[in-house]
Each structure stands twice: as structure tokens, then as C-alpha cells.
Amino acid sequence: MRRVTIDDVAREAGVSRQTVSRAINHKRDISVETRERVLAVVQRLGFRPNRVAQSMITQRTYTIGMEVIDITNPVFAEMVRGAQDTAAAYGYNILLTNSNDDSDIAIHSLSTLVTHGIDGLIAMFPNVADDEILAFADHYHPIVLINRVVAPHPHLTMLSVDIYRGATLAMEHLLQRGHTAIGMIANRHHPHAKNRRLTAYQDSLQRYGFPTPPQWVQMAVPTLQGGYAATRELLQTDPTLTAIFAYNDLMAVGAIRACRDMGYSVPKEIAIMGFDDIPIAELVHPALSTIRYDKYGLGQQAILHILHHLNHPNETLPIADLAIELVERESTQTTVKTC
Amino acid sequence: MRRVTIDDVAREAGVSRQTVSRAINHKRDISVETRERVLAVVQRLGFRPNRVAQSMITQRTYTIGMEVIDITNPVFAEMVRGAQDTAAAYGYNILLTNSNDDSDIAIHSLSTLVTHGIDGLIAMFPNVADDEILAFADHYHPIVLINRVVAPHPHLTMLSVDIYRGATLAMEHLLQRGHTAIGMIANRHHPHAKNRRLTAYQDSLQRYGFPTPPQWVQMAVPTLQGGYAATRELLQTDPTLTAIFAYNDLMAVGAIRACRDMGYSVPKEIAIMGFDDIPIAELVHPALSTIRYDKYGLGQQAILHILHHLNHPNETLPIADLAIELVERESTQTTVKTC
DNA sequence: CTGAAAGCGCTTACAG
């Protein structure tokens, strides 16, 4: 039951430990015969080098830490999937952490990830202060930040979709269809100042010269239930709203259901606009209009940036353009299709 | 930029390396004064012991590997969330892997997880042969299998919901409501013999004396799209079906949409039954009837079993009863509520 | 092409 070590192989093959090392690591300076003989023994004994021991020397753990707000949100599940698939292709593993949008948890999990020995970190940190992120970057690298923007730092790559632009596209879509009384369901976990979707919402209404009474904005937790509850609140407070822009698709799907339960027909009486384009968006009824960007690709790119930094610490890999676009479906069509 | 090591602290505090070790690990055999002095230096230098080096000695990595079919499926996201939350509470991290229901990938990722040095493994292995699982268990432990049953093994804990019973509950529900022409959307990744839901489907129909023509079973990938496509197929082949039992909720939600798109009213003309009770199930329209069990709790328990085995290798922690129950919602109500 | 030595950063016995 004891694990077989490199010394076991060496003894069995009648060579030294470092010759075995050469054979298994495909290094030069070893004769073909010796390599084959050693590898045969490796095979026979079922030897697999201990990564932990290797890490001690190489300072590489082949592990990348990934902090996510909540893996239960399909958006983050997609990103993690993209990251994990890509990492696996390069022999890397993902150490996963959920921060629940809590700054303290994020900071804490980050420190456990790092002492754990990870080769790089992918994080969202929506709620962590800029200072803390930058201070952390001072003594750790490489870090990839997803959809979070702070001041440039050599240890930091920011992979950010233009959220403000996306939210503006959403609002423009609604405004151009004649909506003026547009409610917003915002994420209560995000401070007002940092909330790019909320800012875009307000800016857009303002640009069109419409008022933005505070009761048109409802804060809620970014889940199906949160969206459901917020919508009821919104429509009870002001039944004249003709559209609702939700922080994310999860909330928007909850909103659709809330409208139905309150007797509103979507989109005939009220339009619903989401954000994220999660898989369920096109299959609910009415299918959800939303803002799309490549979640899987974001996770994928995050890994590629980490790996690139690991191999070329001084080069900077250019950041691929991260597209964001409007997806127009049924939930914002003023003309109802069928009953 | 160099990491501070235990020797730096020792030098700075004017003590030996092992005294520092005693201080940070809260060991006995150290005077209060020395401990405090050392800890002050630890604080000042920002020393954090290198886990990798610790692992070399203690043979503990404080990492648990978790193989999941697809993190993108809300069922597995829930389980992972339960596992991660619980692991974090005990200072453990989760190394995540997606097997995509592919036996080769599962086996491969498993071996990378293990060489990586994990303290335990949580896996689904739906498609991995019993022999392989048992052979693996011979030289690795502890392992927790989720919803996968093989022969008992001292290194193996099986945390299994009674899938067959759940599927039977689903079928009974449909049969008692008078349905006789019930289609099934099965998971194409699972071999027929292992498919507990499919077996329950066939057994149930048979028990009631109804035929089970092969064209009533449609194999598909276990996703929203898979369910959508399979439903179209099913209803095109036999438009007389009055109910469909789907492998999981994702497929069932796809089925609801497919029915709508084909002009069938759910549940008036056709009833849809899911499995899993994912969050979206109660918010789609019509709300999905399904089979519920505690996904989060399964992940949670998996971790607790691993930790218990680690601390008491010879004891066996009793397995908590894993309830499974029918959740009756709108999608199987023969009387339609509103239009 | 091959091996003896040193060391990665810690902890675990063992002296004193």
C-alpha cells in the first residue's frame, strides 16, 4: 500500500535516481536503451512521480486557483467549464472557490489558495476594494481578473467585457421600442458606484430626457428568487411600468414568472430584458431578450493568459476583443405572437 | 519578492527553525513568551508556511478532488457548492474536474488528481466500469461515490439517492393520472443496463400491463437542447403520447418548450415530468413536476465522509438517509389553470 | 551518458 517512489524504480532498474528522473521527464543525456529499460520498470511498478515533491523543486504545482462568486449561477459555471477544459488540455488543474460576493470570504479564500501553492489565480473580486487587489498583486502573480477593472498592474490581466456598453445596448433597445417607464432590478451585493449596469440604466434614461424615480430601481439578490420578489415589489409600487431591465438572466427569468403570476402578459403588457444569455434564456416562454457575451471563452482565455505569463513572464499577451451583443427574443417584442 | 520562509522567521526571532514550527502549529513544548515573540515576527514578516513543503512531511494536502460530469448542469453545480462550502469550513480546498460522462476522461482526470496529491476523492463515475472503480479503490482512499453503486469496498463510501425509487414515483404519478402512452427521454451517455430511470420506466408500465414500444424511448444528450430535440422526435413519431418522463429537469424544460413550439399545450394535452428539481423547475411555465432530493446536502455529506475517514480510517460513518420525493407542480396537472 | 551531492521548506523524532 506504500506508494512506489523514484528510488524503488532506481533500485529495480539498477540505475541512479537521477537517471530515472531523466527518463520520466524526457530529458536528454540518457541513452535510448537506459530510458527504455527504466520506463519498463516504471510501467511495471506503476510508478507515478509525486507532484508534491516535484513542486518543491520546480515551484510549479500545475494548479490554478479560480475564485467565482457562485458556481450555482450558470454564468460562472460556464466560465469555470471553459477554464477547466483549457487547463486540463495543458495538464493543469483548477482549485475552485466560491466567494458569494463577500469581500472577506474572497480575501480569505484567496490567501488559502495562495499558501496552497497555485501557479496563478483567476478571480472576479466584484466587491473587493481596488487597493486590496493592487496590494495583493504586488506580491503575487499572475492574476487574471474577470469583468473587474482596476488600475493597470504588471501582474494583472483584466479580461473584461464592456458591461456598461452591454447595459446601454439593452436600454437602447427598450427605449427605441417606445418604453419610457422602465424599471431596473439591480444586484444588492454591488455598491451603487460600481454598478455599471445601474449607471448605464440611469444614463440612458437621462439621455432620452426621462425621469428615473428611485422607486423604479429595486435591489435584490442575483438569483431567480431575487428577481421574482423584486418584480412583485416593482409592479406593486408602480403598476405603470412597461418594461423591466434585470441585472442578470436569472433575475429576468424570475421576473417573467412574477409577471405571469401577477396577471401581466409578457411582452404584451410588460417587456423583460435580461443580461448574460444563459442557456435557459432561449427556452423559457417567452424567450428572453438579453445581452450575450462569451462566458466559456472568458474562462478559456483566462487560463491561456495565466499559462502565457508563466512561460513568458515579461511578455504581455494581447487581450482578445471580447464582444458583447444584443440578443432580441420574445420577451421584448411588443407584438405578441400567439396565446 | 522572494517568499519568506521559516528560516527567515527563525533568524529574525533568534530561535531555531523547529521552535518557529512549534509556534505556528500551536504545539506544546514551547514557552508562552517564545511563542508570542515568534508569532510577532511571523506577523511582521507576513510569513505563511508553504503548504507544499508541509505536505511533503504530513502527507496531507488539504485538497479534495471532485469529479463531476458537467459543472454546467445545475445539479452538479449544487453538489459542488455543497462540497466546497463544507470543505472551506474545515480548511480544505476542492480540485474540480469535468468528466463529461466519458469514461476515459474520468479515469484520466482521476489519475492526474491523485498524482497531484489529494487527500480524498469524490466522484460520480456513471460510465466507469465497476471493475475499474474497485481496482482503483484497492490502492487509493478515501473515495466517495455519488449516485453510483458498486460492490462494497472498505475504501469506498457510496452516497446514493434511490434513483430507481424516484423514477418509480414519477411513473406512478403519471400512471395514476390515467396516462398510458408515456414517452421517455433517456440519457444517451448511459448504457441501457445501468439506466435506473429507464428500467423504472419500463418496469412501471409493465406492472400496469401497458406496452412499451421502443419508439417511446428517445435517447439524447442530457441538456436543454437534448430534451428539446428528443421531444420533437418523440411527438413526431407518435403524436398520441399524453405524457413524457425526462431523464432530468434540463431535458424536461427543453421538452416543455418543444411541446409549445409544436402547438401542444402542457399539461392539457401532454404532461411533462422531470427529475432533480433544479431551481428553474418551479419558475418555468408551466412549473415542472419533478423528483426532488438534496443535491447540496449530497456534496456536503461527501466531504464529511472524506474528513471522517481521514481522521478515523477504521471507523465507518453511518450514511444519512437520503430522501427522495415527488414534487407535484403544474406540468402534470391534467386540469389546466389559466390560459 | 551516468551518478554523488546538495537542496526545495518544512516536520518529526531525538537529545539535552
Added chain:
DNA sequence: CTGAAAGCGCTTACAG
């Protein structure tokens, strides 16, 4: 209560 020695399982120079 404290420290010198050995070692976890590997890899990296360095000789030869």
C-alpha cells in the same frame, strides 16, 4: 523548554 539531525520525494547543477 529548545535545538541539531534526519528526511519527505523529487530535481538541479556539477563531476567524471
